[in-house]
Amino acid sequence: MTDQIKVPCTIMRGGSSRGPYFLANDLPDDWPSQEKIVLAVMGSGDSQQINGVGGGTSLTSKSAIVSKSNHPNADIDYLFMQVSIKDQKIDIGPSCGNILSGAVPFAIESGLVAAENGETLVRVRNVNTDSFIEVTVQTPNGVVEYEGDASIDGVPGTAAPIVLNFLDVCGTKTGKLFPTGNARDVYEGIEVSCVDASMPMVLIKAESLQKTGYESKDELDTDAALLAKIERIRLAAALDMGFGDVTGKVIPKVGLLSKPQSDGTITSRYFVPQNCHASHSVTGAICISVAAVHKKTIIGDLIDTPSNETNSIRIEHPSGKIDLILKMKQDAETIDILSVGLIRTAKKIMQGTVSISKKSFFRCFVSFLTGSPPKV
Incomplete structure (x- = not known):
């Protein structure tokens, strides 16, 4: 029996950030197990993340879990993860609009959302903040288009534009635009x-x-x-x-x-x-x-x-x-x-499986060993 577990994922650049994207169906359904898997995938625990796919910077130590949404106002759910580089922890308190830029192309190519001919608007629920974003992706002939003429500072070259339209942004985490009650x-x-x-x-x-x-x-x-x-x-x-x-x-x-x-x-x-x-x-x-x-x-x-x-x-x-x-x-x-x-862009870098050690995370992988990972 192999001592490695293969976890399906797609590595993408989203805006000016980069990281692995996972389908919720490919992971256990509890957060502690998901956290351990993502930490192992990223190689967190050392400054270089040498044993994983993390890039050793805050912009390249990010990740996302995407699933079909049950919310009436959303097509997909998006959970953002800011993965610590040196520590064994992940912060899911904030959101990230850059990584979000890659979530919708990933969802379309994964079959969570059907693409339209020309462009596709996808309604996203950000699980971190329980907020909603309308994202429009270029899909000529029903296929995600990554090449284009849009440019964003911080990323070399050009790519197809991805339009993010954030709704109800005020008081996302606290319920108040000015949480202290004061403007100053x-x-x-x-x-x-x-x-x-x-x-x-x-x-x-x-x-x-x-x-x-x-x-x-x-x-x-x-x-x-x-x-x-x-x-x-x-x-x-x-x-x-x-x-x-x-x-x-x-x-x-x-x-x-x-x-x-x-x-x-x-x-x-x-x-x-x-x-x-x-x-x-x-x-x-x-x-x-x-x-x-x-x-x-x-x-x-x-x-x-x-x-x-x-x-x-x-x-x-x-x-x-x-x-x-x-x-x-x-x-x-x-x-x-x-x-x-605002406008962002995205690029698919690789798609396949990433291998992590079974020995250190055996309890997280019982579902994988049975061949039927639970759904989120």
């Missing part, structure tokens, strides 16, 4: 805005931490004093946001913000949270774009707040820019965000 708070003597829109974030003006906000990822990642200060602010803010002690957890994220350098709306350095993102997360960009149209947040000190019913927000980040379109209704007192849309 002060922690460690620094004024911040705590905002929950697709991704809960603590927004900080770079100048308040004696930074320009235009520093490179490497410059920020090697500034130990800055990282320590940011973490103290994040921990304090998380308590007031209702998250409790978030030591070792990735929510809320942090955005270090400044005025745009070129043709953008604002510049952001997005922390994940212990280091700076090489480009920018989609969900974090959504949060910042929503905060940008609310004059009372700290962003109001940095930009002229947009005021139209349809707004284009361009966020400058270390690898370029990310563009978002906000549809909203507003009057003198309130702003109602209807949706936030």
Whole structure:
């Protein structure tokens, strides 16, 4: 009997991230077993992830589980996993719009959704946040098209556009756009805005931490004093946001913000949270774009707040820019965000099976040994 277990998966680039995608039917139905399998697949536990398919960075140590949805407003369910590199743990608290970009092509090619001729709109329920996204994929002749002319910063070359339209983004995790009850708070003597829109974030003006906000990822990642200060602010803010002690957890994220350098709306350095993102997360960009149209947040000190019913927000980040379109209704007192849309791309890298050790995870694989894995 072989001492290896073969787990079906597809490795894809989704947006500016990469990782293995799994069908829920190919995994045990309980989260502890799923977690152990994904950790083994990624090779987590050492900084190189040398025994797995992880890439040793936060952008390439991500994964997703996809299944057909039973929800009346969704076609598929999508569970995002931020897989720790050095530790044996996975965070399923946040979502990821980049990995989501690969979930719909994966679902179509896996037979979960029937493709239309031309383009296919798929309704996605994000299991992490119980939120909904409409995703449109190019499917000429009923086949997923990966080649095209769309480009996104942080990814070389071009590919077919994938349109993500996020619905009901405000209060995704906490139920409130401003979880502390305020548009501005002060922690460690620094004024911040705590905002929950697709991704809960603590927004900080770079100048308040004696930074320009235009520093490179490497410059920020090697500034130990800055990282320590940011973490103290994040921990304090998380308590007031209702998250409790978030030591070792990735929510809320942090955005270090400044005025745009070129043709953008604002510049952001997005922390994940212990280091700076090489480009920018989609969900974090959504949060910042929503905060940008609310004059009372700290962003109001940095930009002229947009005021139209349809707004284009361009966020400058270390690898370029990310563009978002906000549809909203507003009057003198309130702003109602209807949706936030943007374009991503995806690429299928490989499809097959990945081998992991049976010895270390025997209990997780009883279903595999019987030949009938349970369904999620």
